[in-house]
Amino acid sequence: MKITQAERDAVYKTIFNRRDVRSEFKSDTIPDDVLMRILTAAHHAPSVGFMQPWDFVIVKSDETKQRLKQGFLKANAEAELLFEGERKDQYRALKLEGILEAPIGICITCDRTRTGPVVLGRTANLDMDLYSSVCAVQNLWLAARAENIGVGWVSIIHDEVLHQTLGIPEHIVPVAYLCLGYVSTFYEKPELEKKGWLRRRPLETLIHEEQWQAK
Template identity: 55%
Template sequence: MSTPSHHFSDAEKRGLYRAIDERRDVRSQFLPDPIAPEILARVLKAAHHAPSVGFMQPWDFIVIESSEVRASIVAMFEQENQKAAERFEGERKERYQGLKLQGILESPINLCITCDRSRGGPHVLGRNSILETDLFSTCLAVQNLWLAARAEGIGVGWVSILDQAQLSSALSLPNHVYPVAYLCLGYVSEFLDKPELEAKGWRARLPLHELVHSDHWGQPLADSPLVTALHEQE
């Protein structure tokens, strides 16, 4: 049977799945090497080509190179990270405090991907039932950027331990613009074989076959070729 023209070649499919499998949340392996403008532009284009509900394209990209701005973000992180550490006790707290959870100063570029919650006007096609679809769409732009960056050999780290109101103030965001993702980008010395939190024993990857249900929540799949295939993917 001939292969339809819209199918990817085997090599192209391997590249796509490799980017997905080897994508990592990078904190510790950044190199100082600059990212060429044309490569950063390619990665941003990939983000801009993410799907969005009603084609609203709610994202904007703030490229942060200023050491002054970064220093203010690090201070925010340290404040919030201390609060987060207090949620744990004993060995778990010690392990948390031993984790490196940001590369704000080490990475050559910081990038904030925002969501303009007013974009497209008050009535966006497909958004009438779920208002948060603008935020969901922006997260898809983050993922597109992450996969494109991995294909370019660029590491990305998402700094989520930040107070969003303080971050918005530091970046002079209007009230209708929400900072979805504060990211660190740069070339890295290595991409770890496993996610860092998994490698350091914080959490393990859940078995895929336990997460696939049949028709209703909690109803397992009956014995079928899909069950076997799911086990083979783990």
Template identity: 60%
Template sequence: MSVSASPVAAGAFSEGERAAVYRAIFSRRDVRSQFTDTPVDKDVLMRILTAAHHAPSVGFMQPWNFIIVRDAGVRGRVQAAFADANAEAEAMFGPDRRPLYSSLKLEGILQAPVSICVTCDRARGGPVVLGRTHAPEMDLYSTVCAVQNLWLAARSEGIGVGWVSIFRSGALSEILGLPESVVPVAWLCLGYVEELYDQPELAAKGWASRLPLEQLIFCDTWGQCEGARDVPSDVTPPAW
């Protein structure tokens, strides 16, 4: 069934609006330990989830669901699952990296007042979905777009988000009772924060640094970079 659509103006944002968008992008952080005890009320949470639900998705499949988790028992089981997997992860790094790894706080599952598990229903839309016919993983990529929308909307509300990814395969599915066709994509810890690092925490603590953009841009084919690496200075992110 077709639905009539009315065109709207597609002009550029005002200077202030552009600045707000870029500020949200450049000052977004992965938060693990700076959460306050202030609860996130329903209205704010629904604004954030509405932004997530307006993410782009291939074939307009909208494969995501959002499981809001406040229950202490559920969060405790998830934190225990993280701890088991994290012990295994630590052992995977060599002796030169292991001490730094063990010093990093990589989750805020019990500290954040609320968590959201973003899932992907791989059966949504049926066996043949526009845009997935030759790239079935597009549903997962679409779900990650929803995660990004959620994160930026949360930043605009003064809410920090921490993505916890260190879990054994199937652990979250079992704890949350997910159907067979549904896979967890992101466990996100949410809460108000009073301050943020002025750079990614892993950069601040010496784990990794941001790659120079000019090294990542090619023209037309892989490795061809003539004229592609002159990054204008006015796109350098400001300090916030």
């Protein structure tokens, strides 16, 4: 199937306008058919050996969100201690999650035992299944943006909190906890860039021809 120019442009527009949302969530409910479209897109991510190692834990309960929020607050307090001076003040001023504000949370996991101990394509690099689950995260994120739904990745939380709170079996690896919801606005630039935490690196400084070149 050939992609038309309009379809191509829509894909690039979605990629360039994807944002990590934390503080702009609205309380509007995400319709079930929209959520299923987003999950279907995630389920169609590439995976090594076609093992499809992901599962999706959907979180809507306020009680569950409160427990996850407490887990974030603990991990965030630990993280704050790693910064010093002005950087610590800047870190403290950032809002880094929207667990309670987002109507839906989704934990994407990786079952490293799925399809057995030997997986086509994972024989040289055992982490390829984890990378596959990250591809599901990206598919979900882009599909959500195409639906005008914001997504925020809560990375500042310990795996054991996700295991205990969501009842995830010990052998399953939590890959990402994502907050989803309609938003009041999408930033024109990534929030951390807009607020001066870091800038986007020029692409030309990251491209190497044939061999790694010192820049």
